[in-house]
Amino acid sequence: MDGFPGKGTGVGDQLHSVGGSGRDPPKSFTKLKPKPGSGTKKTNIKAPKPKRSVTWSPASFLKYEESLAKLGAEHAATNMAAYSEEFKDSPQPGLSMRAGSSEPRIHPAASEHSRRLATFGISLTNTLSDVVIVYPCLVLRRQCQVNNVGQRYHYTPFTIMGVAFNLQRSQGFTCLWKGVGSYLMVNALTFGVESGLSESTKKLPKEVDRHSTLKDIAGHVLLKALSAGLVMPFYSAHLVESIQSEAASETPGIFYFITEGFSRLFGFAGVQSRRMLPFRHLLLPTVLYFLLRYILTNLLQFSILSGFRLREKRKHDQALNSAHPFSPVDTAYMSVPSTSRQAVNQVPLTTTISTSRHATTQYHQLLSNFIAQVITDVLLYPFETIIFRLHVQGTRTIIDDMDRGSGFLPVSSRYEGCLDCLSTVVTYEGKGGLYRGFGALMLQHLLKFSILKIIHLSLQLSSPTI
Template identity: 40%
Template sequence: MAGLDDYQFFSNLRERDTPFWQKTYAGGGVDRPHHEAMMMPSETYKRPTEFPQNLLNPAHAPHPPSASGTKPYDAVDSSKGNDIQMEKYGELSINLVSLCAENLLSHPFIVVRRQCQVNVSSQRYHLLPITLVPALIHMQGCQGVSAFWKGLGSVLTVRGVTLALEDCLSKFTPWPKEISPHSSPKTIGQHLLLKCSALALITPFYSASLVETVQSEIASEKPGVLDVFKEGLTRLLSFTQPQTGRMLPVWLLILPTVTHGILQYLIGNAVSTITSHALRRYQKQDQQKQGAVSKDSGSFLDASVRLQSAFIGHLASDVILYPLETILHRLHMQGTRTIIDSLDVGYEVKPILTRYEGFFDCLHTTIHEEGFFGLFKGFGAMCMQYALHAAVLKFAQVIIREVTFILVPPKPKLKQQLPQDRLEPHTASAQSLKERERVWRGVFE
């Protein structure tokens, strides 16, 4: 019968949801002193298998619902999601502005620069932007604004075909299209081989695009949309036998074209990587001076750093390789019977009449007849190009950042202090940790 009494005793405890170490009285409540009953919550105790909520780590404790029925941190999570979304919109906007500035706004200066480079008989070298202003004004008065946008379609077409060739080669060959800083030397070599192959295949089309950007509209017919493919295929088919006696074969143009493209890619990436590390280090030091270092920077800030470093990388590669680009353009234009606009005064047109045997012959002839600065003709146009590019990027960055701050204003930093009801869900009347410990010791005694 003793076993039945024990079973009935524990069955009653289970129904009352009361731990077996607590003393009960006839009313079913817990027999405890009056002062402890005043300090304890009115609700019943949990089973001993469940850990008391007020002894849990506050960081992992469940959040109590607010008065409105929602969690108090839902608004914070929603605000954080809005901030991340606005950061992504800002990053997309600054990327689009950079893409337009690089491909659209820079094209008129590329046209002027190439016309200066291929003009071997020009008296003005235009090493500074100030000397180009009168000639550009005269040229705009005679031919209109469209004279500075000629060949834009062919330039974009050549860039698109280059990317398409790289993508196709990466799919049909083991050569990777992209690499990381942790890539092996073999992977980097295969990636550079992919770039070289794409540049070699695009060489005849690059020649056709160059002709469209420098030929005068008042002395030549406007090219069609597909003329860049027509002229490129024609020059590609005459791989060894050129159309005229002065036009160089394609195989003589491949080596300088690939060399220029690879050096531009390597120098640009190297300078961009170094600049990116320097900018991030400067930002970290600036944050340390302010007393707060952010562990996770926003996507808009990362996009700004990436675009600034890419801009400086492009600028450094163009400045360093400018003489090589001048020689390369003169080799591509030889024998094409192209008439260009003379930027000495902006009124005249001149034909291109050269007879170079190769790269080194063009280099020696240019230095002998035009001097060392003959390799830098049109350098002022490149200065204007990157000055405008930098101004557009800076202006767009400021505008996008201000709009982002208006839509999602920065919130003040609050001290990380949890509410009182979260710290003491079952001992709301306790005022200190010692009192809570005393209460729980009384329970377990």
Template identity: 40%
Template structure:
């Protein structure tokens, strides 16, 4: 029969406690949202108004929501990496190129036993450096640069090669075990012991005078180092000490420099990070993500302070070590008493402790700190260049970062106004009213209920009063099968 498909629609409306005669015809074809089945209302709000009579919603001001696109964040990270790379390159150049002239001056002062001026303060070095530059030019301060870089590169290569053929780790972390730390230090000691003869050849090239000596070649550091290594027990030239006597002080100086530098660098890094964290807390914005440029800056500053502390503390040991390496090499150096003289190196030490005792006895305790003013100038200039480069790179990075797009203003969506209630059935056309009438309680035009033949108009008992009672009572009292039969007979009667 026609109209059987609407039973489910009417049954759902009845279970939701919603009078189906107030539903418009258009919503009959819409799918029923079953998610609201258990959220049916028990009563309707009384303050529903017609849209024409409802007051307009209050206007709200436009608010700008911050908007940061992904490409801007990626650009910031990329510029941070460029800044980190730039500051690392500046630090590398300052450590190896800018500091080399002062290393040359310092070593010349350390190995000069007969010098009258100790140059403990930087101010006494300035006249001698001016005279030396006037006589020999700027090239006198850059001698031996190639051999120094070569020795550093060979040391790193030896460490890498030994770590590949042995279980000794090349790098360690603060969480490494004592066994790993011991093996790492053993790796460092092995590399320093093997590089000792080449270190002696590089030291000779940095202190010998260009006026009284021939300019060394590119591979002379390897030739002189191999010759020094082959004469391991007793060299063939005069007072030159054998290599085995130089290995112990060289390895001791290198390991102590490494330990002191790393310890001071770690402590300084933690202090700088804590200070940076406290500074952010004072400003009220603590960043969750660490920036690479800030990390690189902290790491370089801590490494700078670590190198400075190790060089200052081990300066007397370095003086004795250089004098032992230079003994018997027949090297002529530049005298920095006035800046335009040369002197030969003539010493006769039996070993480390003999050199220490002789130096303190003949030159005093300050004799161990000859050329300390050059170290002060070196690290002062190194720190100034590092700080200046950091400021310049930070400013350039901020300039090159593209400006972020302006935040887009967004309107907050106003709450929806309540819709007007559906008009009552009496205001509709009687034909439409019949379409929206209830099949369970439909009435004729005269007000008498339209019931199928054989069914009384007035239900027995309280059946009629329970048709529009609460959903729980309806589910208990209404027989769905009987109601379906009544609905079919009602539709057949209307036809």
């Protein structure tokens, strides 16, 4: 009875231990015919050969790891594609939660066309707001800064608003938008000069980022300095046009600032007096002002935007940690050995990049730029006042009376340079003379912040997950 299947430690137990099922013996087991004369059929079975042990070499082990990583990455991408197909008709793209469930829900990414359209719309809205809403505050601020005989310094927006109302009532609605045409043309001229210098030299990059080398950054700063120096005469002509009172002079032609720019560049007499400072005396402080403004604004914007991104990353990590159930992507990721998960991390998870996330990024860029401009304007306001007074000196400019908002008065000064202007203003006007018209700057940024909040509200309405 020893050879009867299913009893003791016979063939059945051996089949269970080797084959696993006990029904279908492996092919290596052979049945032998019984010897003649024996009364009972006896089955002799060959024992299976033991498997040869495999020794892993370092190269073989690395190949095995790579194959597992590739398999896990393909599995993750397949599951992500399945999730995208499942939720392709969802009205809210992005990462959300299913109703009545704690399992995360993944929506498909926004198209590249939609992102570019949103970026263009935000940029266009920001530019139009600067020209239509913010520019009058710029005109009021400049007239206060070059006025060295006024009794009211306008430190707050409340006093400057009354003056603006009186100016519009006496001179018309468009009196606060004088020089807006030359303002746009100076910006276009600056863009053209930078593009021409960058294309002609091939060594002065027009744009840099955090991955740029020190050589590229130095070339970019040199490009900004050269463009500021070349455009400076036309900027000076635009400055005079923006503060000239319409009650005491005719409206200048569309190309007035171009002729005045060349006259300032080559030192033609024109209507200027001998008090006008030569071009070479204004070049260094003006270029230094624009460079300080550009560098300080960009450094502050980069720092603030980095803080926003770090905060968003922490919030994103907390949201992922709170969604404890594993998705198919997490399961595929955890099935890969820890030494090979880097390949899975490189899978482009495009479905997590949604419209709401792109809109949040756009808003953070606008907000960081706004905060950087506010800080820069406050820090460089005294220097800007000095630069404006040096450019206007000797041009026989007549400005509006900023004490009452009606009437006009001439600009008369005898500054020898930046240091002489600083000492004269502090001596005769006090330190507050360097901050004349600061209320107009506050009003300007309050209006820009209101526009920024309107843009943010529109982004929230289009993407409720912000």
